Amino acid sequence: MKVSPHRITSLSQVSQRDMPASNTGKTQAAPKEQTAFxxxxxxxxxxxxxxxxxxxxxxxxxxxxxxxxxxxxxPLDLDALSQAVLELHRR
Known part of the structure; x- marks a missing residue:
């Protein structure tokens, strides 16, 4: 799966009626409203x-x-460690 920073639309729920109909050839009488992701x-x-x-x-x-x-x-870089501690406490 490739993650793209250029996503324009948001993730949302879609209802069953918004999804494409399947090609089963069966017709349904007034399907119940179902929510799918x-x-x-x-x-x-x-x-x-x-x-x-x-x-x-x-x-x-x-x-x-x-x-x-x-x-x-x-190896222990004491300068880098002390700088990191100072940065942590400055927040």
Whole structure:
């Protein structure tokens, strides 16, 4: 799925009557008004469900970083760290 920053229309619900009729050849007598979601909203919901299924923290990465810190393999830039702390507290 390609995400485009040039989206013009908003995601919205569409009613069953606004959707194209299927080619089943069957006619229905006064269908009930049903609300269906637009295809974009359906894709967004699927992406959201997949994102919700992912863990909040990458525990493997945390373990690798802890090991790198313990082995003195992770360089520490004290100037950058202090600058980040100052920026955090200026907000």
């Amino acid at each position: 637009s295809p974009e909203l359906g894709m967004l919901q699927q992406a959201r469900d997949k994102l919700d299924a992912m863990p909040d923290v990458d525990l493997e990465k945390v373990a690798r970083l802890r090991q790198a810190i313990a082995n003195n393999e992770l």
